[in-house]
Amino acid sequence: MALKLSDLKTTAHNDWCPGCGDFGILNAVQMALAEMNVDPSSTVVVSGVGCSSKAPHFIKTYGVHTLHGRSLPFATGIKLANPNLEVIVEGGDGDGMGIGAGHFVGSGRRNIDMLYIIHDNGVYGLTKGQASPTLGLGMKTKSLPSPNMNQGINPLLLAIACGYTWIARGYSYDVRHLKDLIVKGAKHKGFAFLDVLQPCPTYNDIQTKEYWAGEGLVDSTGKQQPRTYKLEETGYDPVVHSDDEAEMEKKVQQAVLKSFEFGDHTPIGVFYQNEFIPTYEERIAHKSPSYKTNPPAAQQIAHEDGTPLANIRKLLEELRVT
Amino acid sequence: MKRDDFLWMIGGVQGSGVDTSANVFAKAAASGGLHVFGKREYYSNIKGEHSYFQVRVSKDLIRSHVDTVDMLATFEEETIFRHALEVRSEGAIIYDPDQDPKRLEQIPTIEANVRATLSSELSKSGLSSEVRGILELARRRGVHVYPVPYNELLKQVGAKFGETSLSTLQRMLNVMAVAASYALLSYDENLVKDAVRRQFKSKPKVAEMNVEAVGAAYDYVEQKFDGSFRYKLSPSKTDEVRLFVRGNSTVAMAKELAGCRLQTYYPITPASDESEYLEAHAEIELDGSAAHENPQAGEVAAMGAKGNIAVVQSEDEIAAVTMAIGGGLAGVRSSTSTSGPGFSLMAEGLGYAGMNEVPVVVTLYSRGGPSTGLPTRHEQGDLRFALYAGHGDFPRLVLASGDLEEVFYDTVRAFNYSERYQTPVIHIVDKALANSDATLPMLDLNRVKIDRGKLVKGPITDGVNGEYKRFVHAPDGISPRPPVGTKGAVYWHTGDEHDELGHITEDPTNRDQMMEKRMGKLEVADREIPMEERLNFFGPEQADITVVSWGSTKGAILDAMGWLKEDGISVNFLQIRLINPFPTERVKSLLSGAKNVVGIEMNYTGQLIGVLREQTCIPVDQLVVKYNGRPMSCEEIYDSLKSIHEGKAPKRIVLRHGA
Ligand SMILES: Cc1ncc(C[n+]2csc(CCOP(=O)(O)OP(=O)(O)O)c2C)c(N)n1
Ligand code: SF4
Ligand SMILES: [Mg+2]
Numbered sequence: 001m002a003l004k005l006s007d008l009k010t011t012a013h014n015d016w017c018p019g020c021g022d023f024g025i026l027n028a029v030q031m032a033l034a035e036m037n038v039d040p041s042s043t044v045v046v047s048g049v050g051c052s053s054k055a056p057h058f059i060k061t062y063g064v065h066t067l068h069g070r071s072l073p074f075a076t077g078i079k080l081a082n083p084n085l086e087v088i089v090e091g092g093d094g095d096g097m098g099i100g101a102g103h104f105v106g107s108g109r110r111n112i113d114m115l116y117i118i119h120d121n122g123v124y125g126l127t128k129g130q131a132s133p134t135l136g137l138g139m140k141t142k143s144l145p146s147p148n149m150n151q152g153i154n155p156l157l158l159a160i161a162c163g164y165t166w167i168a169r170g171y172s173y174d175v176r177h178l179k180d181l182i183v184k185g186a187k188h189k190g191f192a193f194l195d196v197l198q199p200c201p202t203y204n205d206i207q208t209k210e211y212w213a214g215e216g217l218v219d220s221t222g223k224q225q226p227r228t229y230k231l232e233e234t235g236y237d238p239v240v241h242s243d244d245e246a247e248m249e250k251k252v253q254q255a256v257l258k259s260f261e262f263g264d265h266t267p268i269g270v271f272y273q274n275e276f277i278p279t280y281e282e283r284i285a286h287k288s289p290s291y292k293t294n295p296p297a298a299q300q301i302a303h304e305d306g307t308p309l310a311n312i313r314k315l316l317e318e319l320r321v322t
Numbered sequence: 323m324k325r326d327d328f329l330w331m332i333g334g335v336q337g338s339g340v341d342t343s344a345n346v347f348a349k350a351a352a353s354g355g356l357h358v359f360g361k362r363e364y365y366s367n368i369k370g371e372h373s374y375f376q377v378r379v380s381k382d383l384i385r386s387h388v389d390t391v392d393m394l395a396t397f398e399e400e401t402i403f404r405h406a407l408e409v410r411s412e413g414a415i416i417y418d419p420d421q422d423p424k425r426l427e428q429i430p431t432i433e434a435n436v437r438a439t440l441s442s443e444l445s446k447s448g449l450s451s452e453v454r455g456i457l458e459l460a461r462r463r464g465v466h467v468y469p470v471p472y473n474e475l476l477k478q479v480g481a482k483f484g485e486t487s488l489s490t491l492q493r494m495l496n497v498m499a500v501a502a503s504y505a506l507l508s509y510d511e512n513l514v515k516d517a518v519r520r521q522f523k524s525k526p527k528v529a530e531m532n533v534e535a536v537g538a539a540y541d542y543v544e545q546k547f548d549g550s551f552r553y554k555l556s557p558s559k560t561d562e563v564r565l566f567v568r569g570n571s572t573v574a575m576a577k578e579l580a581g582c583r584l585q586t587y588y589p590i591t592p593a594s595d596e597s598e599y600l601e602a603h604a605e606i607e608l609d610g611s612a613a614h615e616n617p618q619a620g621e622v623a624a625m626g627a628k629g630n631i632a633v634v635q636s637e638d639e640i641a642a643v644t645m646a647i648g649g650g651l652a653g654v655r656s657s658t659s660t661s662g663p664g665f666s667l668m669a670e671g672l673g674y675a676g677m678n679e680v681p682v683v684v685t686l687y688s689r690g691g692p693s694t695g696l697p698t699r700h701e702q703g704d705l706r707f708a709l710y711a712g713h714g715d716f717p718r719l720v721l722a723s724g725d726l727e728e729v730f731y732d733t734v735r736a737f738n739y740s741e742r743y744q745t746p747v748i749h750i751v752d753k754a755l756a757n758s759d760a761t762l763p764m765l766d767l768n769r770v771k772i773d774r775g776k777l778v779k780g781p782i783t784d785g786v787n788g789e790y791k792r793f794v795h796a797p798d799g800i801s802p803r804p805p806v807g808t809k810g811a812v813y814w815h816t817g818d819e820h821d822e823l824g825h826i827t828e829d830p831t832n833r834d835q836m837m838e839k840r841m842g843k844l845e846v847a848d849r850e851i852p853m854e855e856r857l858n859f860f861g862p863e864q865a866d867i868t869v870v871s872w873g874s875t876k877g878a879i880l881d882a883m884g885w886l887k888e889d890g891i892s893v894n895f896l897q898i899r900l901i902n903p904f905p906t907e908r909v910k911s912l913l914s915g916a917k918n919v920v921g922i923e924m925n926y927t928g929q930l931i932g933v934l935r936e937q938t939c940i941p942v943d944q945l946v947v948k949y950n951g952r953p954m955s956c957e958e959i960y961d962s963l964k965s966i967h968e969g970k971a972p973k974r975i976v977l978r979h980g981a
Contacts, residue, residue, distance in 0.1 A: 007788075010825075012814075012825045040788065040812055041788075041808065041809045042809065046648075056814060057816070057826060062807065063813075063816075063824070064814070064815045065817065065818070065826075067671065070640060070671070072641075073640070073641035073645045074648040076634070077645035077647060077649040077651070077656065078806060079648075080632050080649065081584050081648065081651075081653070081654040081656065082807050085807045102638055102640075103640075105637065106636065287604060288604045288628075288630040288631075290627065290629065290630045291630050293627075294629065294630065295632075296631075296632055296652075297654050297805070297807065299583055299629050299654075301581025301583070301772060302581060302772035302774070306771035306772045306773060307609075307771065308579045308580065308581060308767075308771075308772055309581070309608050310608060310609065311608060312578055313607075313767070315603065316565060319565040319566055321349060321353045321566045321761065322353060322563060322564040
């Protein structure tokens, strides 16, 4: 039976501000899950804390709304315990690249088969609009008392450096395009990172919906030019086609260069894709072959009467002295 | 007091095989049927600093270490300077005569104050600050000093194997020191050789050279010093099957048995050894053998299936605890192991597990704090923190083991409690246990039962509109628990206050109900958990002194009680193991008639004693504490209880022994 979009909606009260870019991302996630026809009870959406991190409550799959900055390790535990689950992680830019930056790095290195979507709005929405790690130096969004004193980070460049094997950017008001990216990211074998430009109409009065639509940016004919463009429409090929090192290097370098384009000419789409790097699950199975067929969540640990199933007699025998 | 045991000590530069020699010494004694208790002391350093091992052996059961050294085996100068004066009169020092001219001033790793004390002591006695000087001082105090020319003997051994490199041969110095010790004690040479073979099992050639070195040392000692040392050690026949175990690996084995299938960690002393053991034994044998007649198990074995534990080295301890909670959410018994600094980072995660009713076990190896503190030394300073870490009120169980046997069974119980009450369990294992090696009667695996509480093995059939009330109110506050990923319906988790589905709500009535649901589980635990898992009471019902303590001081207290009994002083001992929920009523009744209650703890403030006062309003009459990083010895406890009994002690006694 095909999953309908309405099957993925909940009745939980949604308290996002009207016009918030989070709505577009939520829709795209639900559309993607419907298109993928997932089993909602084999799907988990994990988030941190922030406006964006409330998303799981609005999606009718398992939802795990965790701690500020900690969505990735929670999701890692869930996925490693039960690798058969479809795990999608969502959260804010502050959550993922501020307080959670260490986990962002660690997760790239592990390359677990999950998708991580960052709602990139340049601000700390839920705490009333302070600068987030992606806001540029000297920018002064609405509720900042003075211009931002920190340099903004480049999430895509950071993701490349950390070893994510699928890296993309989407825009929350291009819902169809975003839905396609989510489907691709979820299907990718390895850790997929998707940065989504998400206007926060309440606190970010610079990178607004109108800004991305091209407000104040006109071409020679006087026509308004959108500030985003689609990579796939330019013939950009993000895919690493062989495990040849030179090929990988070429594709990484290309993605690095692309990641610097931002502002008036901002690429969206897939920057990098490499399925030749073994996933963390494969690395575990390499050491413990039984992990593949008998992962932790599938393992029985006791008989009906509570007697343990593990046999540690051999281990004890090694320690025997009399 | 009289002692029927023997304390052997070996020291050396960290990384030079001190551990190996202690292991060989201990195993040779243990396989001869003797009881063994070993203690390792080391600096927070990898190579170059001094470290030492003490191995106490006895025909009778022993559970602690003592301060008086009967024999000191050395193969370099620093150990001689540091420990020669700890050897009792009539005791022995074995050393390499090549070291005689080495000077105290030439040892950079000796702290200035230690050096100053030694030099003034030597000059007062008119002795040079050379090895020969300090040994003379020991001699004057009645110690027998035995020079063993290791290098000469090693060359003879090398000749037989065509090995001429002195530096290669010198890797056997440590084994030589062990062999010379045993030779002086006239202990069975074959047991020593077997222990050596076992130690170098994977390198047969090295093993044989070392065996030869044992023989050479025995021959030399027998010829030169025949019978001159009065103390003899002989094997003791026993029918008991015994193991020789270390704390860390005991926890690890118990975790595999308990069904822990996800372990996360960020490296920290003294916890990481446990995770490394798990990683090295990640594939788990499953029971299909004759031991169980359960047909289900037979099937598993027939399929050749194995179990496994996923061990993840995380980027930090915040990740370690939250990953483990993730595992718990997915229905897998999960744990993380750490010590103080790492545990400090886990506070917020613990609260999440409490709020979301997730089973998770944190093994907290207690070392010297605060901050980085004494990273490789011992302390029981984290009890209060384990009880309160995290903001807000949430239920947790805190369990502290007193010896290696308890460590084993308590590890399994920690998982049972955490699943039964769906909340975090903190299991405190002192550094003194983590790093001590001891003989132990074979563990009784039949005593181990797994209790998964209200775990629901899917699919969910009672969802409404595809949604399931994970936090449904239940009379005992414990809801059925189908893990995340169970087919049939879905639900939510959040660190915010939530309704039965797991959605955020700030409704005051719901808040009251949920708070009471969660906290009420502790009352259920308090009613359900059998008293024998929560405390031990040793000794006569009425006694002159009643000791209250927890954790690794247990062994030294029990051993000291034996000595005090011989002096006619009766002592009983209340050891509290489950510190939360606190066994308040039973403790009150046990202490109601006590004449003189003495708290004994390895921390500054008397943390358990504070909890005791808080829970029972019972104050202790006297407090014995120690916080210099070195475990309490049996003599220290004996001496302090004796002086308390004689009415000579202050209200607060601080123990200060240790090197
Ligand atoms: C440990 C901790 N520190 C601070 C907070 C407060 N806090 C809640 S949300 C948030 C920032 C959210 O910003 P972001 O992650 O970008 O999400 P957004 O609201 O913009 O979607 C902060 C700092 C917290 N919940 N926990
Ligand atoms: S504050 Fe910004 S990010 Fe948060 S809900 Fe409102 S518009 Fe959205
Ligand atoms: Mg944000």
